[in-house]
């Protein structure tokens with residue numbers, strides 16, 4: 001019996017290739033069409049979560065079926081193992097790894113997986129197809145290989161192929177699917193974004209197109225702003241599993257401390273954290289033992305955690321970084337149907353919502369030349385005056401509030417000026433739920449109704465009326481809100497005492 005269980009065929013059957021999704025089929029078709037026009041170096045962009053490994057596996061499978069060999073390159077050695085495993089899961093078994101002392105070294109395998117670093121130091125085997133993962137990261141080894149082998153097909157994969165000068169090395173960009181498409185089709189999470197504060201970055205220097213880190217740290221590390229990050233999360237965060245991006249390591253550690261100070265279990269991870277440390281934090285995050293992981297802005301790839309809230313406290317001028325960070329919250333996880341984005345960095349206002357950042361072609365700026373295009377989405381969002389949700393267009397997707405232009409008045413930059421509208425009325429069920437939870441807490445703390453009424457007033461601006469007095473155990477969102485009120489109260493008191 002045991003022998004049968006371990007039989008190789010059994011595993012082969014388990015590792016049956018997945019059925020391609022429509023956008024993956026479209027990607028193959030678009031790549032084929034581009035190749036038909038004579039292109040040999042083609043970038044295919046797919047958002048994170050679109051299944052680009054499956055696409056890569058299909059491209060390789062097609063090459064193998066025609067008797068060809070293929071090379072797949074990853075941007076880091078640490079990604080090799082998972083790539084080989086993913087290909088095996090797709091039914092590609094004839095795979096060797098190009099890396100010294102790797103147990104999977106097999107020069108005769110028709111598919112070779114390599115990091116770009118290893119590629120630079122080795123004799124590269126013949127192949128008619130080279131797939132370059134994360135091709136927005138420039139690599140001299142790839143550039144050299146392209147120059148040496150003009151007839152080989154290079155397929156670049158990237159969620160953000162917007163690096164300066166990419167169009168000088170790659171010939172074509174195909175865009176089979178966008179973040180917006182994937183959200184509509186349910187492959188990525190819907191999201192709601194808020195800009196609780198917009199930092200004043202006018203004094204921060206810009207070097208090589210990006211804000212200088214020290215200047216950012218000064219602005220973003222101000223006590224008021226740090227406090228606002230935690231306060232906003234308490235008010236809006238609903239106790240969601242959260243990833244918080246900071247400017248640098250010190251800032252990330254400070255934010256972690258700020259969360260901890262408010263009794264919220266938070267972890268800290270950066271590129272220097274070792275594997276064990278990282279695994280432990282990830283585990284504690286998955287079990288709900290910690291709710292927030294503070295990290296630095298470079299920590300944007302590689303980790304695959306069930307996140308449903310992104311706090312962005314690291315301003316950037318790079319669309320790539322912006323989309324990569326937000327993308328970390330858009331994976332569909334069981335138990336969370338949407339993602340909350342608390343953008344304290346002003347990135348969404350400055351660069352656009354990630355659904356509005358789409359590029360149809362590659363950048364062709366030559367080295368040393370100034371960027372031809374200012375990074376900016378076609379449409380920039382504005383906060384809804386009623387609920388604060390960032391959105392483009394007239395009607396707020398969150399509360400339905402309609403932006404109404406003041407008749408005939410336009411601001412200097414051509415945008416319509418908003419007038420304040422009425423706040424969308426909360427539903428009766430929402431009020432009843434809140435009241436019931438407030439009653440429960442009031443009873444727990446023996447406050448004789450005073451606490452419940454006060455909380456209700458602070459939340460809805462009116463006294464409870466026409467509701468049933470049925471206590472209900474509070475959920476995390478309610479407790480989070482209640483805590484935010486206590487923190488705000490303590491702050492007010494401290495300020496008053498200080499006067």
Ligand SMILES: [Zn+2]
Pocket residue numbers: 384385386387388389396397398399400401
């Ligand atoms: Zn709204």
